[in-house]
Amino acid sequence: MALSKKIAYIDLTNRRVRTAPIPLEMRNLYLGGRGLDMYLLYNHVKPGADPLGPDNVALVSAGLLTGTLASASARVHVAGKSPLTGFVGSANMGGFFGPEMRMAGFDHLVITGKADGPVYLWLHDGEIEIRDASHLWGHDAQQTQVMVRKELGDDDIQVMTIGVAGENLVRFACVMTSLKNAAGRTGMGALWGSKNLKAIAARGRMDIKIAFPEEALEYNKEIITQVTSAKVSKTMQKLGTLFIWGTTNSTGLVRTRNFQSNQIPYADDIEPESIEEEMIGTAGCFGCQVHCRGRYFIKKGPYTGAYVEGPEYTSLGAFGAEVGCTTKQTVLVGNHLVNMYGLDTLETGSMISWAMELFEKGIITTKDTDGLELRFGNDEAVIEAVHQIAQRRGIGDILAEGPLKAAEKIGGDAIKYLIHVKGMSNLHSDERPTPALALNIATASRGADHLRSRPAIDLYHLPEKVLRKIFGNPVPYDGPLTSDYRDYEGKPWEVIWQEMCYGTVDCLGICKYHTVFLGPNMPNFTEWPKLIYLNTGLEFTSRDLWDIADRAYTLERLFNLREGLTREMDWLPDRYFDEKTDRGLPVVRGKSIDREKFKKMIEEYYKLHEWDEKGRPTKKKLKALGLENEPSHKL
Amino acid sequence: MSKILVIDPEKCTGCRLCEQVCSVKHERVVNPYRARIKVVKWEMEGKILPVVCQQCEDAPCAAACPVHAIARNPETGALEVNYDLCIGCRTCVNVCPFGAMGFDWVTERVIKCDLCGGDPQCARFCETGAILYVDKSELSSIKQRKGADSLMELMTKVSAAVAGTG
Numbered sequence: 001m002a003l004s005k006k007i008a009y010i011d012l013t014n015r016r017v018r019t020a021p022i023p024l025e026m027r028n029l030y031l032g033g034r035g036l037d038m039y040l041l042y043n044h045v046k047p048g049a050d051p052l053g054p055d056n057v058a059l060v061s062a063g064l065l066t067g068t069l070a071s072a073s074a075r076v077h078v079a080g081k082s083p084l085t086g087f088v089g090s091a092n093m094g095g096f097f098g099p100e101m102r103m104a105g106f107d108h109l110v111i112t113g114k115a116d117g118p119v120y121l122w123l124h125d126g127e128i129e130i131r132d133a134s135h136l137w138g139h140d141a142q143q144t145q146v147m148v149r150k151e152l153g154d155d156d157i158q159v160m161t162i163g164v165a166g167e168n169l170v171r172f173a174c175v176m177t178s179l180k181n182a183a184g185r186t187g188m189g190a191l192w193g194s195k196n197l198k199a200i201a202a203r204g205r206m207d208i209k210i211a212f213p214e215e216a217l218e219y220n221k222e223i224i225t226q227v228t229s230a231k232v233s234k235t236m237q238k239l240g241t242l243f244i245w246g247t248t249n250s251t252g253l254v255r256t257r258n259f260q261s262n263q264i265p266y267a268d269d270i271e272p273e274s275i276e277e278e279m280i281g282t283a284g285c286f287g288c289q290v291h292c293r294g295r296y297f298i299k300k301g302p303y304t305g306a307y308v309e310g311p312e313y314t315s316l317g318a319f320g321a322e323v324g325c326t327t328k329q330t331v332l333v334g335n336h337l338v339n340m341y342g343l344d345t346l347e348t349g350s351m352i353s354w355a356m357e358l359f360e361k362g363i364i365t366t367k368d369t370d371g372l373e374l375r376f377g378n379d380e381a382v383i384e385a386v387h388q389i390a391q392r393r394g395i396g397d398i399l400a401e402g403p404l405k406a407a408e409k410i411g412g413d414a415i416k417y418l419i420h421v422k423g424m425s426n427l428h429s430d431e432r433p434t435p436a437l438a439l440n441i442a443t444a445s446r447g448a449d450h451l452r453s454r455p456a457i458d459l460y461h462l463p464e465k466v467l468r469k470i471f472g473n474p475v476p477y478d479g480p481l482t483s484d485y486r487d488y489e490g491k492p493w494e495v496i497w498q499e500m501c502y503g504t505v506d507c508l509g510i511c512k513y514h515t516v517f518l519g520p521n522m523p524n525f526t527e528w529p530k531l532i533y534l535n536t537g538l539e540f541t542s543r544d545l546w547d548i549a550d551r552a553y554t555l556e557r558l559f560n561l562r563e564g565l566t567r568e569m570d571w572l573p574d575r576y577f578d579e580k581t582d583r584g585l586p587v588v589r590g591k592s593i594d595r596e597k598f599k600k601m602i603e604e605y606y607k608l609h610e611w612d613e614k615g616r617p618t619k620k621k622l623k624a625l626g627l628e629n630e631p632s633h634k635l
Numbered sequence: 636m637s638k639i640l641v642i643d644p645e646k647c648t649g650c651r652l653c654e655q656v657c658s659v660k661h662e663r664v665v666n667p668y669r670a671r672i673k674v675v676k677w678e679m680e681g682k683i684l685p686v687v688c689q690q691c692e693d694a695p696c697a698a699a700c701p702v703h704a705i706a707r708n709p710e711t712g713a714l715e716v717n718y719d720l721c722i723g724c725r726t727c728v729n730v731c732p733f734g735a736m737g738f739d740w741v742t743e744r745v746i747k748c749d750l751c752g753g754d755p756q757c758a759r760f761c762e763t764g765a766i767l768y769v770d771k772s773e774l775s776s777i778k779q780r781k782g783a784d785s786l787m788e789l790m791t792k793v794s795a796a797v798a799g800t801g
Contacts, residue, residue, distance in 0.1 A: 067665055068665060069655070069656075069659060069665065096651070099665075103666065103667075103668075142679055145678075145679070146679055155676075156668075178678060179678070179679070205666070205668050205740075206666070207662075207664035207665070207666045207669075207741075208664060208665040208666065209663075209664050209665075210659055210663065210664060210665060213659050213660075213663040213664075216659070217656060217659055217660065217756070220656075220760075221759070221760065224760070224762070228762055280681070281645070281646075281648070282648055283648050283649050283650075284648040284649060284650030284652075285650065286650060286651055286652075286655070287650055287651065287652045287655050288650050288652070289650070289652065289760075289762045289763075291648035291650060291763070295681055297681075307679065307680055307681040
């Protein structure tokens with residue numbers, strides 16, 4: 001079965017590898033992917049461990065359905081204690097590594113200790129070798145993959161790697177595979193760098209068995225049709241995730257010049273249709289018909305001729321709106337650089353835009369930046385800042401520490417201008433007009449994060465009847481739900497529903513664009529039990545899946561609480577309450593978040609989660625999820 | 636009338652769904668290395684080319700087979716291996732100029748595209764149109780239209796440039 005793949009414990013200090021089967025009991029409790037990773041995180045990382053020390057654990061996992069006939073099941077999950085936040089570190093990515101790792105015989109890797117010099121892992125046909133990576137150290141993410149394939153003599157090898165940013169312990173360095181797939185957030189690249197782990201290569205010729213091949217094939221076709229017939233998918237097939245910009249910027253939901261406005265005017269050059277002119281086509285992850293990754297060649301400047309994939313919506317913010325730039329060349333080059341260096345594009349853009357506001361306010365000057373004019377709209381300065389962060393030069397060395405540590409180093413009022421939650425920066429989205437989305441970033445387990453629980457369809461003004469159909473399954477909900485995205489009522493439940501929805505796909509290894517994220521008609525709890533059954537033979541109800549996602553999310557909460565999370569951290573930066581939006585459509589103009597109403601939202605959110613007033617899961621809740629004896633050390 | 640697979644590499648997004656569904660259809664497992672089609676990539680250069688049997692009119696695999704185990708299925712037009720005759724010598728694998736004849740190390744058989752008996756799953760699942768299953772009589776028209784499209788695009792650009800300078 002797909003279930004025959006193993007878990008491997010890799011001790012880098014002593015260079016030992018041990019493998020074990022994954023008990024069915026653990027599948028039933030956590031499925032795989034993010035779910036099982038959160039169990040391993042809670043069980044294997046000692047409380048208070050230094051995220052960049054040998055006691056932290058680097059986890060890599062395939063979802064339960066990764067590589068199977070579940071459309072877009074390409075995801076591989078990467079986890080550990082976050083060097084950025086000190087809380088849950090967790091990120092996943094598409095591409096081809098996840099399926100290849102399974103075909104090499106492995107579903108989960110638990111990497112501990114620290115190697116005495118650079119190493120990479122070579123996974124093939126049930127075996128794992130720890131190999132010297134001295135010659136790979138210092139090479140960018142793309143070149144490293146080329147070198148590994150050449151060295152091992154096989155172009156079919158898939159490689160996950162860190163770039164120079166991870167080696168330099170930039171706290172928001174990511175792990176990359178192929179040209180642009182990034183396990184982007186929470187600094188997993190820095191964690192790998194701290195272990196001297198440069199890359200993991202995989203090539204497998206082992207079958208992924210399918211429980212009911214004929215039926216799974218037909219059901220896959222049905223799901224693909226359901227997904228690709230949606231307008232949102234058709235648009236993404238053409239423009240990738242950039243398409244989102246067309247709506248968000250014209251509405252006024254984009255944070256600009258750090259957080260000084262909510263719309264960037266006169267930005268025709270970075271409109272999706274303008275960037276599309278550069279595209280030579282799109283690329284898909286393993287088995288996916290949405291193929292949302294753009295492909296282009298850089299045509300001007302020092303990187304002329306480079307073949308690049310992307311940019312994503314996020315990079316439009318990072319190298320556009322946030323830093324006040326409006327030329328696509330900056331977006332395209334910025335995207336290329338973060339891919340090469342292995343930097344989280346979102347955090348990179350956010351750190352630069354924050355530094356720019358500090359520069360504007362005079363909190364830092366050219367004395368602090370070695371002459372670099374960090375003015376909004378200075379395209380060259382933005383690109384130079386990316387280099388400095390990855391190479392830890394000049395002001396980049398401070399920015400590489402991430403929001404809170406950088407603010408501490410700069411001192412004074414610097415911290416006031418950070419747009420972060422729990423030490424992780426927010427997307428280039430402005431949630432002041434949208435309380436549901438604000439609650440999402442305030443409470444997400446990774447910090448300010450749109451991929452843990454964003455109820456994006458809240459923006460669609462869907463009729464209440466439709467909302468009830470979506471948000472009322474599989475757990476009945478008869479509380480308020482409203483179509484108006486400016487409302488505070490009923491939104492906490494939407495956030496919780498999305499937590500469980502995204503949690504389930506993260507455990508299964510399916511892309512979020514194949515569930516209710518941007519399209520209300522996408523597969524969700526209704527389709528997943530059949531999908532799991534046909535591919536693996538395992539039987540779950542929709543409610544079982546909800547509980548599994550809840551179990552994983554609750555473990556994330558427990559982990560964060562253990563590492564010092566308090567209820568005050570489930571909150572927004574003051575500017576969300578104190579400054580009003582100044583642009584956009586009349587419905588979003590003049591908006592800020594109401595403190596009292598937001599406090600009530602948080603209380604309601606805790607209550608619905610069965611957490612106490614301090615945000616701690618109640619004993620009753622832990623018992624219901626079977627978590628009262630964690631850590632239980634079963635794996 | 637018989638149908639053939641027509642590949643348009645420019646439309647291929649490299650997702651390898653064709654490999655996946657092919658291996659499930661033929662071997663009942665996901666294993667792209669046991670599929671009859673392969674999406675060959677030069678990943679870092681952005682080049683992609685799906686490779687599959689062309690069902691050649693004068694097929695080297697059939698001509699080279701010492702025991703005449705490869706013959707055309709009159710209904711589908713596919714060249715198929717008769718495993719009752721096949722001796723597993725892999726000569727066909729060696730002579731195929733496209734690398735489209737494979738060898739499955741699990742079943743220890745040579746493997747090739749059999750057009751799934753007339754409903755090739757690769758073409759059925761590929762929504763981009765990179766793999767089409769069309770009647771042979773349509774091939775010329777499809778290629779003519781594609782060639783004309785790119786020529787027309789070029790001519791339009793030239794006209795615009797000329798108009799711009801005038």
